[in-house]
Amino acid sequence: MPGTISIKTINxxxxxxxxxxxxxxxxxxxxxxxxxxxxxxxxxxxxxxxLDGTMVHLIEPSDGENLGDPHIAFEVDDxxxxxxxxxxxxxxxxxxxxxxxxxxxxIFIDDNDGNRLEFATASNLRSSTRVADxxxxxxxxxxxxxxxxPSKIKLLTINxxxLAVSDRAGCMGMYRDLLNINVxxxxxxxxxxxxTEMPDGSMVHVIDPPQAVGSRGDGRxxxxxxxxxxxxxxxxxxEANVEIVEGIGTRHDGQQFLFIYDPDGNRIEIATxxxxxxxxxxxxxxGYTSENGVLL
Numbered sequence: 432m433p434g435t436i437s438i439k440t441i442n443x444x445x446x447x448x449x450x451x452x453x454x455x456x457x458x459x460x461x462x463x464x465x466x467x468x469x470x471x472x473x474x475x476x477x478x479x480x481x482l483d484g485t486m487v488h489l490i491e492p493s494d495g496e497n498l499g500d501p502h503i504a505f506e507v508d509d510x511x512x513x514x515x516x517x518x519x520x521x522x523x524x525x526x527x528x529x530x531x532x533x534x535x536x537x538i539f540i541d542d543n544d545g546n547r548l549e550f551a552t553a554s555n556l557r558s559s560t561r562v563a564d565x566x567x568x569x570x571x572x573x574x575x576x577x578x579x580x581p582s583k584i585k586l587l588t589i590n591x592x593x594l595a596v597s598d599r600a601g602c603m604g605m606y607r608d609l610l611n612i613n614v615x616x617x618x619x620x621x622x623x624x625x626x627t628e629m630p631d632g633s634m635v636h637v638i639d640p641p642q643a644v645g646s647r648g649d650g651r652x653x654x655x656x657x658x659x660x661x662x663x664x665x666x667x668x669x670e671a672n673v674e675i676v677e678g679i680g681t682r683h684d685g686q687q688f689l690f691i692y693d694p695d696g697n698r699i700e701i702a703t704x705x706x707x708x709x710x711x712x713x714x715x716x717x718g719y720t721s722e723n724g725v726l727l
Contacts, residue, residue: 436513436610440631441589442506442551443486444654447498448695451477451566454489457693459565461671462656463582468561469569470531470554477567481656483588486554489567501652501697502539503592503635504549505610510536513550520609533559542605544596583667586656590702591634595651599625602637603717616712616720618683618705622727625718632704637718647676647696655700661687664701684710 448454455477458464464479464487475491490499507513517525517540524547526539534556539549563569565578596602603625606612612627612635624638638651658664661679668675668691678689686705693699712727714720720727 435509436516436550437508438505438610438612438629439508440506440629441485441592441633442504442549442554443488444504444589444592445488445490445499445502445547445549446654446693446697447501448489448491448693448697449498451489451491453694455566457673458487458489459578459580459582461582461584461668461673462586463580463584464586465580466563466565466567466578468559468563468575469567470533470535470559470561474568478563478569479567481586481588484554485588487589487654498695500545500547501654502547502549503594504537504551505629506553507550510550510552514538516609517550520605522605522609532561533557542594542596543598543601544594546594546596546602583670584664584701585658586701587659588657589633590655590657590700590704591636592655593624593636593638593651593653593700595640595649596637597640599637599639600717603627606635606637607716614714614716614718615707616710616714617718618686618707618710618712620727622719625714627718647692647698650690650698653690653698653700655688655702657704658701659703661689661701661703665689683707683712 467478469478475493477489479487522540524541528538530536535552535554537551560572562573562575564576606627615626615628617626624636627635641649675689681687684705684707688702691699712722
């Protein structure tokens with residue numbers, strides 16, 4: 432295949448929201464994300480970031496009526512080579528390349544199950560005079576509004592993203608072979624998902640359909656933020672009247688986790704970083720995991 436793709440990390444995620452005023456009370460005031468100037472001309476997108484600079488783009492409906500789809504943006508080593516490989520891959524709905532105000536280049540494509548994926552260079556490749564107010568509305572010049580968030584929560588980075596698939600083997604062909612993301616043994620019970628890991632330890636979890644779907648959907652599509660102290664985070668969430676719908680739980684690699692929902696029904700995980708470097712588990716090429724030679 433012409434061209435190769437070498438992914439470094441998760442550059443950002445896009446989360447669909449209805450109203451930034453409502454969403455920012457959750458993401459900015461409770462979770463502590465910092466609002467930053469947007470580097471695109473679309474007025475419906477709010478740019479925010481975690482403590483390490485990984486971004487979360489909150490995306491209002493462009494037409495005012497229909498929520499868009501979530502997406503994950505991978506940062507690649509060689510953008511031109513990645514574009515060549517993507518165009519030769521045959522995967523659907525590939526976009527034209529674009530360039531943002533900070534010099535970041537990007538291209539979009541779908542996986543087999545319609546998950547929207549973005550591939551991009553690093554951000555901030557050139558300087559920008561853009562500024563943002565507390566709601567993320569961005570202009571070309573002026574003074575940034577320094578909003579002092581009341582949040583007690585410190586989101587370090589994005590730990591992983593969960594993607595919903597119907598054909599795990601087919602999708603793993605993309606993530607494993609085209610995107611060269613390392614398949615690793617998962618650290619949960621059962622075999623309903625595959626774990627893949629990038630060089631910096633951030634992950635993509637590829638998740639099979641559930642046997643039953645609850646009132647809030649099946650919960651597979653989610654973003655997991657990383658924290659150092661999950662117990663303190665849980666206390667802060669309770670103080671802010673955010674319902675913890677699952678957890679605190681602990682995975683086999685020691686990772687603690689809990690789940691909540693944002694005001695628009697997006698499922699959010701908050702977790703510590705696990706250590707699966709010395710796991711006794713093994714995984715096949717599609718991520719089906721065994722322990723002591725026995726398939727889970």
